[in-house]
Amino acid sequence: MKYVDEYRDPALAQSIAADIARITEGRTLKLMEVCGGHTHTIYKHGIEDVLPRNIDLVHGPGCPVCVLPMGRIDDAIAIARAPDVIFTTFGDMMRVPGSNGSLLDAKAEGADVRFVYSPLDALKLARQNPDKQVVFFAIGFETTAPSTAVTLLRAQAENITNFSVFCNHVTIIPAIKAILDSPDLRLDGFIGPGHVSMVIGMRPYTFIARDHRKPVVIAGFEPLDIIQSVRMIVQQLDEGRAEIENQYGRVVRPEGNVKALEAMARTMELRPFFEWRGLGFISHSALKLRPEFAPWDAELRFQVPGIRVADPKACQCGEVLKGVIKPWECKVFGTACTPETPIGTCMVSSEGACAAYFNYGRFSLAAERNKLPVIALNG
Structure with a gap:
């Protein structure tokens, strides 16, 4: 397929869904889409309504904004409020609540907080403001870590000393392992x-198939990517196989991006442990700057509280991130907690499961609750 509309062909989607129904007849299967981008595709395009009812899709911890614990938000705000600091961040981090407000609140109170599109934008600000300390709030999985790494290498090469990184990059494999080891959830x-x-390529997922006998299919982000990936998973289960397969072959290579991995290895190393919202402390699950990049490490340059902060009792983001509950099962979903007035991170982020349900899933959920027929909506 060459064009976007080919990845959204409704007739082909219905054909693949019928095949899935035939293969899985008499079985109920629970599959986890790890990535928040997949969650939004599923609900934006009504994929749950296309798949047979015996396929239950649950949402995993693949939203980097969502998994960041409240204490790290407080640390970021403390840095932003320090004298002579320009604090830069991606846009969806501005409204994530800490224990006493958000970065947007800190900006309203006088802190110089700016959103940027990349860490290179933050480095440019450092060049333009030599009398200020420019800090970049680095978040994301291995997807965004290479851009932080390249920026650090450039800052080192140009000896830009008024730039630093508050590193909160996390790694996906330990989080998946924590979910597999959890007694709360059975996944197929x-x-x-x-x-x-x-x-990262395909090799890091090998333990899932080898040790846990669960198939993994790496998927793209168009509707037919998701539906085809589900078919590939159920085909493996039907044949008694557990393998790592790559549906997203037009982008993903088995070895990954070698140059990106090299840049990360030069600038970052694993933390002994890191706290994840909903999953607690997971060993070797996040990155920090290497000692040779200490001059650009905001955690060493600034004093941060470093205090663990409990989530609001009403918020059940942790259970959503583990796939234990669906967003609409949270007591405050769509009432006290909305994208305009978020209590938890899953409602703030552009990849958050709660935001996906709120923006795209409310009509089908109402039908499901009341056992009414679902009316597909286009657009």
Whole structure:
């Protein structure tokens, strides 16, 4: 297929869905889409309504904004409020609530907080403002870590000393392992993250098939990508196989992006442990700057509280991120917690499961609750 509309062919989608129904007749299967981008595709295009009812899609911890614990938000705000600091961040981090407000609140109170499209934009600000300390709030999985790494290498090469990184990059494999080891959830297979896999390749997922006997299919982000990936998973299960397959072959290579991995290895190393919202502390699940990049490490340059902060009791983001509950099962979903008044991170991020349900899934959910026929909406 060459064109976007070919990846959204309704007749082909219905044909593949019928095939899935035939293969899985008499079985109920629970599959986790790890990536928040997949969640939004599923609900934007009504894929749950196309798939047979015996396929239950649950949502995993693949939204980097969502998994960041509240204490790290407080640390970022503390840095932003320091004298002579320009604090830069991606746009969806501006409204994520900490224990006492968000970065947007800090900006309203006088902190110089700016959103940027890339860490290179932050480095440019450092060149333009030599009398200020410019800090970049680095978040994301292995997808965005290479851009932070390249920026650090450039800052080192140009000896730009008024630039630093508050590193919060996390790694996907330990989070998947934590979910597999959790007694709360039984899964039959995984729709693997496409953009992360573009960087890390296929090999890191091998343990899922080898040790846990769960199939993984790395998927793209168009509707037919998702539906085809589900078919590939159920085909493996029907044949008694558990393998790592790549549906997203037009982007993902088995070895990943070698140059990106090299840049990450030069600038970052694994933390001994890191706290994840909903999953607790997971060993070797996040990155920090290497000692040779200490001059550009905001955690060393600034004093941060470093205090663990509990989530609001009403918020059930943790259970959503583990796939234990669906967003609409949270007590405050769509009432006290909306994209305009978020209590938890899953409602703020552009990849958050709660935001996907709120923006795209409310009509089908109402029908499901009341056992009414679902009316497909186009657009």
